[in-house]
C-alpha cells in the first residue's frame with residue numbers, strides 16, 4: 001500500500017492555498033508537514049482525508065482493496081478538535097467511536113492504558129484537562145484500525161511524558177506497516193521521518 005500525492009492543490013474560500021505538492025509514502029513511512037501559520041498544512045490534511053475537495057492534481061491510495069476501497073476509508077483523521085461529547089464519559093465516547101468506525105482494534109480499556117488514562121474512563125470527558133482530552137482523542141486512533149493516520153498538531157497540550165508515549169505509539173504504527181502524515185510546529189520525536197515544508201517559495 002502506498003499513499004501518493006501528485007501535483008496536489010487545495011483551496012479555501014475559492015483561493016488557492018497550496019499547489020504542486022507531491023509525495024509518495026510506503027508502508028512504514030511518516031511524513032511531517034511543517035511551515036508557518038497559514039501555509040496550508042491543515043488544508044492539506046483535510047484534502048487528503050477527503051473533507052475538502054481536491055483543487056488540482058490528485059491524492060490516492062495505491063492499490064485500493066476490498067478492505068480499503070478508497071483513501072478516505074483507510075484514514076484516521078485527528079484534527080484540532082478532539083471529537084468527543086463532553087457529557088459522555090471517556091469510556092462511552094471511545095465505545096461510540098469503536099462501534100461507529102468499525103475495524104475494531106484495541107479494546108477501550110487497552111487503548112486507555114496505552115495513553116495512561118486507565119484510571120479515568122468513568123469520568124465525563126468535560127471534566128478532563130486539556131492534555132488528558134488530547135490523550136483520549138489519541139486513544140481513538142487505537143480502538144479502530146486504519147492504516148493511514150492524518151494528524152493535525154497531535155501533540156498540542158501534551159506534557160513531555162505523554163509526547164514520548166505518543167511518539168512510541170506512532171513508531172509502533174509505522175513498524176506495523178502504517179503510514180503517518182502529520183502537521184506540526186513541534187518535533188514529534190519519531191525515529192524516522194521525511195519532512196515536507198510548506199509556505200516557502
Ligand SMILES: Nc1ncnc2c1ncn2[C@@H]1O[C@H](COP(=O)(O)OP(=O)(O)OP(=O)(O)O)[C@@H](O)[C@H]1O
Nearest residue numbers: 012013017035036037038039040041042043044183
Ligand atoms: N473557510 C475558510 N475560508 C477562507 N479561507 C480559509 C478558510 N479556512 C482557512 N482559510 C485560509 O487558508 C489558509 C491556510 O490555512 P491552514 O489552516 O491550512 O494553515 P496551517 O498551515 O494549518 O496554519 P497553522 O499553522 O496556523 O495551523 C489560511 O490563510 C487561512 O486563513
